[in-house]
Every structure is written in C-alpha cells, then in structure tokens.
Amino acid sequence: MALCALPPFSFARPAGPRELVAAGTRNEGIYERRPNGEFAGLGADLVRLLARRHGYQPRFEIYPWRRALEVVGGGKADLLVSPYKTAERLRVMRYSEQAFFQDELAFYVRADAMPIWEGDYTLLKGRRIVIINGWAYGEAFAKALPxxxxxxxxxxxxxxxxxxxxxxxxxxxxRRDTDPVVKQLGLGDRVLALAPLIDVQDAYFAYPLAPRHRDLPAQMDHLLIELKKNGELQRLARRYGVTLP
Incomplete structure (x- = not known):
C-alpha cells in the first residue's frame, strides 16, 4: 500500500457518539484525498455507503501507513481501510470476514539491470532491496528478509x-499503487515489474479489538456481501480500476 506525505488531520476533537472515524493512507483507487479535501476511492465510497445505511457520520483521516496501523490498533479510529492480514496485525486488530480488493505484489527493477529472481529468494542473497515502511509482502518474503x-x-x-x-x-x-507512478515519473522505458509475482494479497477493513461501535464489523461484512450479490461492488471496482478477490 502507498504512503502519503500529506499531514494527518488531528484527533484532538473527540469522536461523537455516531461518528465513524476511518483511517488510512494514500492508496491508489482505494483511499485518496483530492485537492479540495474530499476523499475518493473504493474504500472511501464503501465507508460512506455503510454510514448512510446505519446512521453514522463519516470522518476520514489520512496518515503514513505505519501510523495508520497504530491509530486503529490503539483504538483512536473506528476502522482501517485496506490492510492485508498478517499474524502480527491480528494480535492488535480485528478484520472483516469479507475482503474487498486484491493486490499483486512485485519486484520492480531497472530494465538495464535485471536480477535473476524466478521466485527463489536464495537468488536474492545480498541484493539491495527497498520496501515500504509498514507494508506486508507475504509470509515467504518475511522469512527471506535476513x-x-x-x-x-x-x-x-x-x-x-x-x-x-x-x-x-x-x-x-x-502493482496497483506503483504502475501509475512509474508512468507519472516517465520511467516506463527504464523500470519494470519482474516476474513472477512476490505474492497476491487480499485487502480488508480492520477495527480495534474492542470497537467503539460493536456492530460495525458485522455491518461492513453484510454490506460487502450484498454489494457483491447485486453487482454494485464490481461496478465500483471497475470505476476505480481495482481488482476484486
């Protein structure tokens, strides 16, 4: 998931009794703040749909990703938009049962210097690799980090x-976050994604272990099931260029 350099809003104002505080990071097609301050993307739209259905007042917060994890894990927001599941996160957050999009994770390399990868981490021993702070790349990647x-x-x-x-x-x-930036930076002839993929990960909504709105996780799952059945989730995914699980 991509990080954001924009400053977060403050939590100094206490959340109202029916306010639904969503936290996340800048996330292509999922959770983005427009220049006018409005939030857009599949995740933001789903939060608004849920809020209208159950009488919540939505409020959106944006942070660097690791901070967003801490905010929700610490109970300072009601909902985290788009985390993948990891054993570490499951110790501090509760997840929806229903995933709402899927990501392909890949190594990006220079076209003039392509390391041999082939899905074998032993071939990457000593390679200089950068990762995003707080992101999860799957169990195999985590085991190969040393x-x-x-x-x-x-x-x-x-x-x-x-x-x-x-x-x-x-x-x-x-790839969802990175391919558009490759294009924006004019790197299409210099940088490419290396096959095979690192992993494919489903993404969810997550909540504090003791949510302020106790019914919120079940409410979101019911909404996602309904939107999948009636085709609305597929329509929204096409609108934002997002892959469904």
Whole structure:
C-alpha cells in the first residue's frame, strides 16, 4: 500500500457518539484525498455507503501507513481501510470476514539491470532491496528478509527514484499503487515489474479489538456481501480500476 506525505488531520476533537472515524493512507483507487479535501476511492465510497445505511457520520483521516496501523490498533479510529492480514496485525486488530480488493505484489527493477529472481529468494542473497515502511509482502518474503540487504522508504515515489538512480537493485511494491507512478515519473522505458509475482494479497477493513461501535464489523461484512450479490461492488471496482478477490 502507498504512503502519503500529506499531514494527518488531528484527533484532538473527540469522536461523537455516531461518528465513524476511518483511517488510512494514500492508496491508489482505494483511499485518496483530492485537492479540495474530499476523499475518493473504493474504500472511501464503501465507508460512506455503510454510514448512510446505519446512521453514522463519516470522518476520514489520512496518515503514513505505519501510523495508520497504530491509530486503529490503539483504538483512536473506528476502522482501517485496506490492510492485508498478517499474524502480527491480528494480535492488535480485528478484520472483516469479507475482503474487498486484491493486490499483486512485485519486484520492480531497472530494465538495464535485471536480477535473476524466478521466485527463489536464495537468488536474492545480498541484493539491495527497498520496501515500504509498514507494508506486508507475504509470509515467504518475511522469512527471506535476513537473506537480503533491505532498506525502508516511506513512499512509492521515493522507492522508484532510488531504483532509477541505482541506489538500490530492486523495489518491492504492489502493482496497483506503483504502475501509475512509474508512468507519472516517465520511467516506463527504464523500470519494470519482474516476474513472477512476490505474492497476491487480499485487502480488508480492520477495527480495534474492542470497537467503539460493536456492530460495525458485522455491518461492513453484510454490506460487502450484498454489494457483491447485486453487482454494485464490481461496478465500483471497475470505476476505480481495482481488482476484486
């Protein structure tokens, strides 16, 4: 998931009794803040639909990804938009049963310097690889971390710039967030995603272990099931260029 350099809103104002506070990071097609301050994307739309149905007043907060995880895990927001599931996160957050989109994770490399990967992490021993702070890349990647020379950055843009300038050899990211930035930076002839994929991950909504709105997780699951059945989720996914599970 991509990170955001925009400053977060403040939680100094206490949440009202029917306010629904959603937290997330800048996330292509999922959770984005427009120049006018409005939030857009599949995740933001689903939060609004849920709020209208159950009488909540939605409020959107945006953070760097690791901070967004901490805010929801610490009970300072009601809902986190788009985390993948990991054992570590399941210790501090509760997840929806229903996933609402899916990501492909890949290594990005320079076209003139393509390491041999083939899905075998032993081939990456000592490789200089950058990852995004707080992102999860799957169990196999996590187990292989000691083999690689891994550093951390906070944005997709930074990771791609580090790669294009030769500061690293590989950048691990998801294609939904990264392919548009490759195009925006004019790197289409210099940077490419390396096959095979690192992993394919489903993404969810997550909640504090003791949610302020106790029925919220079940309400979101019921909404997602209904939208899948009537085709509305598929329509929204096409609108935002998002892949469904």
């Amino acid at each position: 083999l690689m020379n891994v550093s951390v950055t906070n944005t997709v843009e930074n990771g791609l710039q580090m790669l294009s300038h030769g500061h690293i050899e590989m950048f691990a990211s998801n």
